[in-house]
Amino acid sequence: MNTEVASRAHAASESRPLRFSVSGSVDDGKSTLVGRLLLDTKQIAEDQLAHVEEASRRRGFSRTELGLLTDGLRAEREQGITIDVAYRYFRTAKRRFIVADTPGHVQYTRNMVTGASTADVALLIVDVRHGVSEQTRRHALASRLFGVKNLVFGVNKMDLVDFSEAEFRRVESELLAFADKLPRSSITIVPVAALLGDNIVERSTAMPWYTGPALLEILEAAHAGGDRDKPFRFPVQWVVRPSSDEHHDYRAYAGQIAQGTVRVGDRLVAWPSGKSSIVTGIDRHPETLQEASAPLSVAIRLADNIDISRSDVLTHEGAPPRLARSFSATVAWFDAREAKVGQRYWLKINTRTVRVRLDAIEGIVDLTTLGLRAGAAALALNDLAVVRLSTSIPIVCDAYDDAPITGSFILVDEVSHDTVAAGILKSESGDEP
Amino acid sequence: MSEITEARKNSCDQNDRTSEENVESYGDSDRTRNFSDLAQEVASLDELEAEAIFILREVVAEREKPMLLFSGGKDSLVLLRLAEKAFRPARFPFPLVHVDTGHNFPEVMAFRDERVAELGERLIVSSVEDMIADGRLRDEVGPRASRNRLQTAALLDVIEKNGFDAAIGGARRDEERARAKERVFSFRDSFGAWDPKNQRPEPWALYNSFVRRGEHLRVFPLSNWTELDVWAYIRRENLRLPSIYFAHERRVFQRDGMLYAPTAGTQLLPGEQLETRSVRYRTVGDMTCTGAVASVAFSIDDVIGEIATSRITERGQTRADDRATEAAMEDRKREGYF
Ligand SMILES: Nc1nc2c(ncn2[C@@H]2O[C@H](COP(=O)(O)OP(=O)(O)O)[C@@H](O)[C@H]2O)c(=O)[nH]1
Numbered sequence: 001m002n003t004e005v006a007s008r009a010h011a012a013s014e015s016r017p018l019r020f021s022v023s024g025s026v027d028d029g030k031s032t033l034v035g036r037l038l039l040d041t042k043q044i045a046e047d048q049l050a051h052v053e054e055a056s057r058r059r060g061f062s063r064t065e066l067g068l069l070t071d072g073l074r075a076e077r078e079q080g081i082t083i084d085v086a087y088r089y090f091r092t093a094k095r096r097f098i099v100a101d102t103p104g105h106v107q108y109t110r111n112m113v114t115g116a117s118t119a120d121v122a123l124l125i126v127d128v129r130h131g132v133s134e135q136t137r138r139h140a141l142a143s144r145l146f147g148v149k150n151l152v153f154g155v156n157k158m159d160l161v162d163f164s165e166a167e168f169r170r171v172e173s174e175l176l177a178f179a180d181k182l183p184r185s186s187i188t189i190v191p192v193a194a195l196l197g198d199n200i201v202e203r204s205t206a207m208p209w210y211t212g213p214a215l216l217e218i219l220e221a222a223h224a225g226g227d228r229d230k231p232f233r234f235p236v237q238w239v240v241r242p243s244s245d246e247h248h249d250y251r252a253y254a255g256q257i258a259q260g261t262v263r264v265g266d267r268l269v270a271w272p273s274g275k276s277s278i279v280t281g282i283d284r285h286p287e288t289l290q291e292a293s294a295p296l297s298v299a300i301r302l303a304d305n306i307d308i309s310r311s312d313v314l315t316h317e318g319a320p321p322r323l324a325r326s327f328s329a330t331v332a333w334f335d336a337r338e339a340k341v342g343q344r345y346w347l348k349i350n351t352r353t354v355r356v357r358l359d360a361i362e363g364i365v366d367l368t369t370l371g372l373r374a375g376a377a378a379l380a381l382n383d384l385a386v387v388r389l390s391t392s393i394p395i396v397c398d399a400y401d402d403a404p405i406t407g408s409f410i411l412v413d414e415v416s417h418d419t420v421a422a423g424i425l426k427s428e429s430g431d432e433p
Numbered sequence: 434m435s436e437i438t439e440a441r442k443n444s445c446d447q448n449d450r451t452s453e454e455n456v457e458s459y460g461d462s463d464r465t466r467n468f469s470d471l472a473q474e475v476a477s478l479d480e481l482e483a484e485a486i487f488i489l490r491e492v493v494a495e496r497e498k499p500m501l502l503f504s505g506g507k508d509s510l511v512l513l514r515l516a517e518k519a520f521r522p523a524r525f526p527f528p529l530v531h532v533d534t535g536h537n538f539p540e541v542m543a544f545r546d547e548r549v550a551e552l553g554e555r556l557i558v559s560s561v562e563d564m565i566a567d568g569r570l571r572d573e574v575g576p577r578a579s580r581n582r583l584q585t586a587a588l589l590d591v592i593e594k595n596g597f598d599a600a601i602g603g604a605r606r607d608e609e610r611a612r613a614k615e616r617v618f619s620f621r622d623s624f625g626a627w628d629p630k631n632q633r634p635e636p637w638a639l640y641n642s643f644v645r646r647g648e649h650l651r652v653f654p655l656s657n658w659t660e661l662d663v664w665a666y667i668r669r670e671n672l673r674l675p676s677i678y679f680a681h682e683r684r685v686f687q688r689d690g691m692l693y694a695p696t697a698g699t700q701l702l703p704g705e706q707l708e709t710r711s712v713r714y715r716t717v718g719d720m721t722c723t724g725a726v727a728s729v730a731f732s733i734d735d736v737i738g739e740i741a742t743s744r745i746t747e748r749g750q751t752r753a754d755d756r757a758t759e760a761a762m763e764d765r766k767r768e769g770y771f
Pocket of ligand 1: 024028033067156192194195
């Protein structure tokens with residue numbers, strides 16, 4: 001095997017960028033904290049800072065509102081709230097970070113789920129004076145439900161309680177009591193003062209009783225999911241077939257490796273047809289590889305012409321995925337229009353778009369107990385629910401816990417074309433949401 | 434306020450620089466913004482590249498008539514490279530489109546045509562000048578006249594005329610605060626308008642590409658790239674760039690703290706004068722609103738060194754159009770600007 005390729009692939013798994021979401025109730029200090037993180041890691045350019053100072057002055061604030069750094073839209077700055085998810089990027093000497101800044105009101109489920117969908121870590125901000133709110137619980141549970149196992153709580157505004165250890169411990173024990181209900185999660189709790197920068201990038205000197213790491217250190221050390229060792233999944237996106245004479249016989253199946261590793265010589269099976277063939281080449285133009293792992297985008301050549309097209313999923317032989325026409329899923333409902341049993345939508349899963357029908361609402365998730373409330377006739381805005389869906393053709397149904405990319409989907413309204421729900425497939429036996 | 438202003442002051446004092454002159458600071462060895470870890474850089478670029486290729490293939494598979502906006506600038510050159518990786522050895526499944534304001538840098542136009550010829554792909558040029566000639570558009574007047582807004586009209590015109598239902602562009606979320614809110618597949622109504630408060634949520638990489646006739650998508654494969662990523666990728670892929678991205682001597686004048694090259698219609702204001710400076714461009718757009726920065730970066734490595742330590746954003750340093758008001762970019766995007 002080509003050693004250059006091997007060392008590259010190795011590096012890719014060791015040092016992936018960390019993606020994290022940040023959320024909190026309005027005014028808990030989320031924007032300030034993100035602003036502080038960017039400022040203290042020297043990501044804020046002078047023109048941006050000058051702009052925020054000017055905007056703060058114009059609004060008559062006595063201090064520079066760091067929150068204005070991250071509120072990108074006019075309405076957000078006018079109303080002093082964040083409306084929509086925004087993405088920011090920063091890097092330190094140790095790592096690269098992608099931050100999904102997810103506001104927590106009105107469309108909170110939509111924003112939370114969007115942020116959580118790609119996050120390795122969920123950072124939740126709590127105002128030390130208010131403790132754990134209903135909103136905090138919802139955010140934490142929604143993040144966990146959509147696959148984020150690593151939750152970090154920033155207990156903020158410690159300066160307003162004189163950096164008191166007792167106040168911090170009170171909130172900490174509330175958090176720990178509630179975190180007990182979150183299955184298989186790792187919880188970290190850190191006292192911070194976002195406005196002043198305490199325990200954000202540098203450890204605070206105002207809280208000698210806290211001996212743990214600062215927030216940035218926690219993020220730098222966090223694990224980012226690597227999917228190269230999981231079972232191979234390759235949703236076909238596009239068939240590369242040049243019309244030129246020179247490449248007359250070239251045909252390759254292009255896509256991004258969702259998880260796992262593929263090698264030349266492997267026997268692959270295309271689903272749902274079940275036909276198989278052997279890999280003769282893996283192209284990453286202009287290179288040709290002997291092996292490739294998630295998350296690379298490649299084009300795979302096969303020995304036989306077995307009628308593969310977009311939407312098919314390639315896997316290794318010997319471990320067939322579950323195929324089903326009717327399946328259970330957990331969905332987050334984003335639309336103001338309710339969803340009633342019997343309604344039809346477009347389902348986009350992997351690279352496949354098919355019609356789907358809502359067959360049953362098995363229960364609405366109660367975000368305070370994590371239990372299911374049965375008997376609902378419709379799904380309303382912000383609901384998280386377990387439902388049964390059916391499609392006209394069988395599709396590959398990977399459980400989200402094992403295969404986050406192939407196990408997740410969106411629903412699109414047939415008329416408005418809005419994305420009305422995000423969903424994850426449950427494992428066949430699982431009964432908790 | 435004291436804390437923050439203090440921090441800012443410190444960084445200014447250390448570098449002893451005058452922001453009015455738009456000079457970059459070179460001596461700053463701040464470790465927090467450097468690529469100190471090669472493995473990290475490789476992993477990031479691999480992941481960003483894979484994501485961008487996925488996005489390109491996705492829009493082509495799901496839309497009937499996509500096109501790719503190609504200006505000859507660095508971001509669109511990166512897009513072309515990614516398109517090669519996504520579709521070769523086949524031809525690109527879309528034409529390239531350039532919205533020509535008539536005030537483009539001649540070096541960049543020459544480079545654009547050379548690159549198109551090399552690739553053997555099709556280029557459609559939508560010309561602001563033509564639309565002015567046949568009376569559909571009128572030039573702004575005065576010394577600060579710019580064709581920035583006319584560009585939007587020419588873009589929407591080429592989209593409508595050709596029935597394009599997706600326009601792929603090189604905009605990045607890190608460029609500007611309104612762009613940080615932008616989706617990867619961003620919906621535009623039949624007037625080409627963006628409604629930032631009512632965007633389709635975009636969980637995972639499950640892009641919603643549904644449009645009706647007359648509506649279209651703007652698709653941004655480089656959404657998650659930063660300026661530094663673009664340069665690191667250019668270095669890794671050995672991409673050639675138009676010469677104006679590197680330091681060169683140029684006749685320029687100073688206006689609003691930026692350095693501009695005169696165009697045919699330039700009228701100098703009182704107190705402004707032409708001088709020869711060593712400059713490079715951080716972005717290339719319409720000459721009337723794209724500024725140069727003083728620079729001695731002659732190679733890609735030099736440029737990366739300057740950017741890694743620069744304390745001013747690329748648009749803040751070089752784009753007059755974003756400075757107009759607090760929400761200048763948001764307003765232009767709502768009207769259909771890229
Ligand atoms: N005293 C104090 N005020 C804070 C702190 N963090 C945020 N704030 C203030 O709390 C208010 C709300 O903060 P903001 O970041 O806008 O909250 P968001 O709605 O969660 O984004 C602002 O006036 C901030 O200046 C903190 O650590 N200490």
